[in-house]
Amino acid sequence: MKTNTIKKVGVVLRPSTPELKESYFKLEKIFNKHNIEVIIDSISGGMIGVMGMEFEYLCENSDILVTLGGDGTLISTVRRSFRHDVPIFGIYAGSLGFLADINLNELEEFVANLVAGNYRVDERSILEAQFIQNNKEVVLYAFNDIVITRASVSNMIHVETLVDSKAFNTYYGDGVIVATPTGSTAYNLSAGGPVLFPLTNVFALTPICPHSLTQRPVVLPGKFSIEMKTPKDKALLIIDGQDKHELEIGQSIHIKLAKKRVKLIHRDEFNYFDVLKEKLHWGD
Structure with missing residues (x-):
């Protein structure tokens, strides 16, 4: 410019x-x-x-x-x-x-x-997320993070995660944070996730209060895309801690780094x- x-x-x-x-x-x-x-x-x-x-x-x-x-x-x-x-x-x-x-x-x-x-x-x-709501495709962007968490305080949540369409992990606990390098010093850091240099082309998956101590944060290259779904529970989707959406049982959300x-x-x-x-x- x-x-x-x-x-x-x-x-x-x-x-x-x-x-x-x-x-x-x-x-x-x-x-x-x-x-x-x-x-x-x-x-x-x-x-x-x-x-x-x-x-x-x-x-x-x-x-x-x-x-x-x-x-x-x-x-x-x-x-x-x-x-x-x-x-x-x-x-x-x-x-x-x-x-x-x-x-x-x-x-x-x-x-x-x-x-x-x-x-x-x-x-x-920046993260780009896609999911279906009221029979329409919704596309959202998150500069810090996308959090998939339990809709009810009394229940833990299962979050099945696929990386490039291949089974990766099932998180069981309070939810999962998908964080950009910029967002790594926000909720991700509080949940025990890594600090990422902001100009890198990666993102982090950080479990929130996992049921198993073997669940650990993972940093993935930006070329990967992930799919997350909650087969047993409704879920709350939180964008940058500011916008909220509900996910129905079994509904999937597809997340990747935007091209721009x-x-x-x-x-x-x-x-x-x-x-x-x-x-x-x-x-x-």
Whole structure:
């Protein structure tokens, strides 16, 4: 992407946070200073009393997207905008995130570097899932993870798993996490899964509270596809911890890494290991 093509920036704010109004106007002023037009999505705009644009049109009319909030806001925006292939970066309005790594006080310097071409674009994997709901095929994307878990708190769940159509494992416990490298430091990490370098083309299967201690996390190459089904139980499907769907008994979900990748904009000096050390307190 040539820097001189950045003429319009689409902005998404963290939901239910009207106090971000002042921050939005500060952001708008900084971009306008560099002759970059700022447009806000209609839901965010309605929250702070500013005229906005419907999200799909926002993606079609923006050269890059900017989220203001935290990692959750960025993850949701990535998932919703994925089909449009728009580069994105996050500004954190609280504490440093794994993904939103720029604060508002650093934005002026960052935009100057953006205009000068002093930035980088990292490409990250995203999960694509397909299943049938109400006799229609549903296609979903997950930037962090897809969790298949029990629909009832009182029961454990059987999850039969096939890799490239061949029987692989049957998980018995609270469920299974399918995590991208980006999502490896989220629920996957809490469940004892591995930390994956975010630019690798792999994904992890991590059992949640398995009935057998022999069940362990597995990292698979990104070229594989998996099928998961629950032959004895209904299941709950959770996308990035934000969207939920129900799976009927015996219903299958097919999961793979999408052919396209997510484009995240970072400062040239951004270092993933520095973020890991700060967020996970390594070395303290």
